[in-house]
Amino acid sequence: MSSTELNPPRPIVIWITPPGPNPWKAVWLLEELSLNYVVKSFRFDDVKKPPFINVNPNGRVPAIEDPNTGLTLWESGAIYQYLIEVYDTAHKLSYTDLNQRHLCNQWLHFQTSGQGPYYGQAGWFTHLHPEKIDSAIERYRGEIRRVLGVTERVLSEKPKDGEKWLVGDKMTFADMAFVPWNFRLAEVLTVSEDEAWDGFPLTRAWHDKMVATPSWGRAMKLRARLMDEQGLQWNGVPKGIETFTEYETKIAEAKEAESGDIKVVKV
Amino acid sequence: MSSSSSNIHLYTAQTPNGIKVSMLLEELDLPYKVTQISLSKNEQKEPWFLEINPNGRIPALTDTLEDGTTPINLFESGSIMQYLVDRYDADHKVSYPRGTPEYWEVNHWLFWQMGGLGPMQGQAHHFYRYAPEKITYGINRYQNETRRLYGVMETQLAKSKSGYLVGDRLTIADLSCWGWVAAYHRPDRQKTETNTMAKKQDWAGVEIDEFPHLSAWLEKVLARPGVEKGRNVPEKHTSLDFKKLSKEELDKRAAESWVRTESTAK
Ligand SMILES: N[C@@H](CCC(=O)N[C@@H](CS)C(=O)NCC(=O)O)C(=O)O
Ligand SMILES: N[C@@H](CCC(=O)N[C@@H](CS)C(=O)NCC(=O)O)C(=O)O
Numbered sequence: 420m421s422s423t424e425l426n427p428p429r430p431i432v433i434w435i436t437p438p439g440p441n442p443w444k445a446v447w448l449l450e451e452l453s454l455n456y457v458v459k460s461f462r463f464d465d466v467k468k469p470p471f472i473n474v475n476p477n478g479r480v481p482a483i484e485d486p487n488t489g490l491t492l493w494e495s496g497a498i499y500q501y502l503i504e505v506y507d508t509a510h511k512l513s514y515t516d517l518n519q520r521h522l523c524n525q526w527l528h529f530q531t532s533g534q535g536p537y538y539g540q541a542g543w544f545t546h547l548h549p550e551k552i553d554s555a556i557e558r559y560r561g562e563i564r565r566v567l568g569v570t571e572r573v574l575s576e577k578p579k580d581g582e583k584w585l586v587g588d589k590m591t592f593a594d595m596a597f598v599p600w601n602f603r604l605a606e607v608l609t610v611s612e613d614e615a616w617d618g619f620p621l622t623r624a625w626h627d628k629m630v631a632t633p634s635w636g637r638a639m640k641l642r643a644r645l646m647d648e649q650g651l652q653w654n655g656v657p658k659g660i661e662t663f664t665e666y667e668t669k670i671a672e673a674k675e676a677e678s679g680d681i682k683v684v685k686v
Numbered sequence: 687m688s689s690s691s692s693n694i695h696l697y698t699a700q701t702p703n704g705i706k707v708s709m710l711l712e713e714l715d716l717p718y719k720v721t722q723i724s725l726s727k728n729e730q731k732e733p734w735f736l737e738i739n740p741n742g743r744i745p746a747l748t749d750t751l752e753d754g755t756t757p758i759n760l761f762e763s764g765s766i767m768q769y770l771v772d773r774y775d776a777d778h779k780v781s782y783p784r785g786t787p788e789y790w791e792v793n794h795w796l797f798w799q800m801g802g803l804g805p806m807q808g809q810a811h812h813f814y815r816y817a818p819e820k821i822t823y824g825i826n827r828y829q830n831e832t833r834r835l836y837g838v839m840e841t842q843l844a845k846s847k848s849g850y851l852v853g854d855r856l857t858i859a860d861l862s863c864w865g866w867v868a869a870y871h872r873p874d875r876q877k878t879e880t881n882t883m884a885k886k887q888d889w890a891g892v893e894i895d896e897f898p899h900l901s902a903w904l905e906k907v908l909a910r911p912g913v914e915k916g917r918n919v920p921e922k923h924t925s926l927d928f929k930k931l932s933k934e935e936l937d938k939r940a941a942e943s944w945v946r947t948e949s950t951a952k
Pocket of ligand 2: 703804
């Protein structure tokens with residue numbers, strides 16, 4: 420971004436906690452649109468406390484404050500629609516016609532209600548909940564495969580030699596919304612990348628194309644820095660703890676000691 | 687309801703997500719056709735339906751663009767509602783003009799329902815009632831989260847002068863949440879040590895009393911003629927009737943429900 424012509428003139432403030440995927444959904448869009456923004460990074464433990472709870476009564480990140488319009492907004496899906504409508508005036512990542520506009524919104528809704536919650540629950544039951552409940556883990560793994568199956572089907576119906584995007588022939592915000600959780604797919608499932616994507620080659624190729632964009636690279640570089648500032652490793656585990664198993668043991672111990680009042684660090 | 691002058695066709699079932707759309711269509715007084723999808727027969731996974739919604743869930747809606755012939759297919763109740771108000775609510779009966787602060791506020795509540803209340807209360811229903819194996823932790827986790835989310839709505843409604851979630855009128859934010867809150871009277875809870883909400887339900891029958899503004903909102907929305915008509919599409923809405931049933935009757939109802947059939951078949 421050129422420092423002489425900042426767009427918008429006053430920086431959009433984005434509140435995030437670095438570990439989870441949802442904040443990066445929004446940060447990536449800010450990067451991809453080359454918008455002027457600043458990040459307020461705080462600890463995940465503080466999402467339900469002031470000052471953040473006064474910004475978002477629901478206590479979830481991300482949230483944005485845009486001093487250029489005086490607006491405070493939360494829910495990554497609503498933030499997406501806002502940034503696109505207000506700042507993607509060149510329609511780099513969106514369309515103008517009724518049909519494609521609403522198809523993009525449809526996929527955004529599917530991502531926020533169909534992908535996010537189920538990947539999130541799988542991650543919770545696999546990594547963070549101290550007791551291993553196989554039927555719950557299986558339930559959410561099954562949902563993840565079902566969701567991957569939906570994008571696979573839709574991408575397979577695209578013209579053979581054409582660009583494969585959810586709507587039309589270019590990457591839109593609808594495609595982008597899926598990346599932060601798919602980026603954690605192997606980690607959530609605790610398998611290798613190849614195993615995680617097995618059976619979903621088109622979805623994998625679609626995803627790989629997006630994570631190769633410079634803007635996603637910049638967002639992940641920022642994540643690494645902010646994680647580091649909070650003493651967290653890349654996977655969300657505090658530094659000094661080597662393996663997830665060790666971390667899980669620590670969580671279980673903490674749970675016993677504090678009877679439920681554990682520090683939650685999202686994977 | 688069904689008139690010839692519209693090409694709107696709704697594919698739906700009697701569920702919280704399905705009635706969002708029929709309530710909105712009625713509030714907007716739009717003519718539409720309805721096809722009932724039988725979830726117990728798994729019709730939502732049949733090839734013809736997957737052509738309309740590759741996600742294999744209801745609701746879905748088809749319409750034609752302004753030219754009257756080019757088809758548009760939409761799924762995801764939140765997106766369908768945004769489409770309908772964008773295209774058919776020019777007078778802003780249940781919406782706000784694009785770009786106004788209220789317009790954006792409606793959107794964050796809409797996404798809050800779609801990504802939060804729906805999936806989380808849906809999991810609460812699953813673990814309490816439909817999961818073949820009883821997992822107390824799962825029940826508590828999602829009932830407590832649902833309760834927290836009701837609290838967030840309660841706080842918002844307490845601040846509201848109109849009694850609706852955003853501004854001075856009913857919007858798709860309210861319609862999106864209504865069927866879910868109404869469904870909390872369904873037989874989807876049981877008493878556990880840590881779940882006080884369920885206890886209250888068992889004792890008093892109406893745990894929602896704990897959230898006075900939310901209770902008032904439930905009734906206020908219910909009193910609207912469009913909502914009354916739309917909630918009974920494609921068949922009678924019975925969630926609120928559950929309030930009056932005994933524990934035994936509730937158990938019996940749940941045993942007959944379609945999701946149980948699906949879960950045990952897996
Ligand atoms: N996020 C979707 C959720 C739709 C949904 O969960 N639909 C349920 C009925 S309420 C369904 O069709 N379930 C059938 C199935 O999963 O097979 C929406 O709001 O449209
Ligand atoms: N396959 C689903 C069937 C149940 C279902 O579709 N439930 C709907 C409610 S009728 C749901 O939870 N929807 C979540 C949402 O709306 O986000 C499951 O096992 O959860």
